[in-house]
Amino acid sequence: MRSINGQLYAPLQHVSAVLRGGAAAKAGLLKGDRILQVNGVNVEGSMHKQVVELIKDGGDQLSLVVISVDAVDAERFEGGLIEESSAIYR
Numbered sequence: 001m002r003s004i005n006g007q008l009y010a011p012l013q014h015v016s017a018v019l020r021g022g023a024a025a026k027a028g029l030l031k032g033d034r035i036l037q038v039n040g041v042n043v044e045g046s047m048h049k050q051v052v053e054l055i056k057d058g059g060d061q062l063s064l065v066v067i068s069v070d071a072v073d074a075e076r077f078e079g080g081l082i083e084e085s086s087a088i089y090r
Contacts, residue, residue: 010045
């Protein structure tokens with residue numbers, strides 16, 4: 001479990017890259033964003049392969065709920081804690 005803003009989360013998959021000018025970049029997705037939901041499905045604790053399959057199955061429409069943290073805090077997140085002021089829910 002990880003604590004973000006005092007809320008506990010199971011391990012989360014993260015966005016490893018965003019193509020400049022692509023749909024994800026235009027939607028505001030950032031490298032390092034932690035994925036909470038894919039098309040309304042909670043993916044906390046899900047394996048990478050499961051999250052990728054849900055994203056692929058989304059077709060032309062994709063809805064993600066993510067937690068954005070800055071690069072420094074993303075490194076700290078791997079250690080288990082993000083300060084309240086640095087996490088942004090989108």
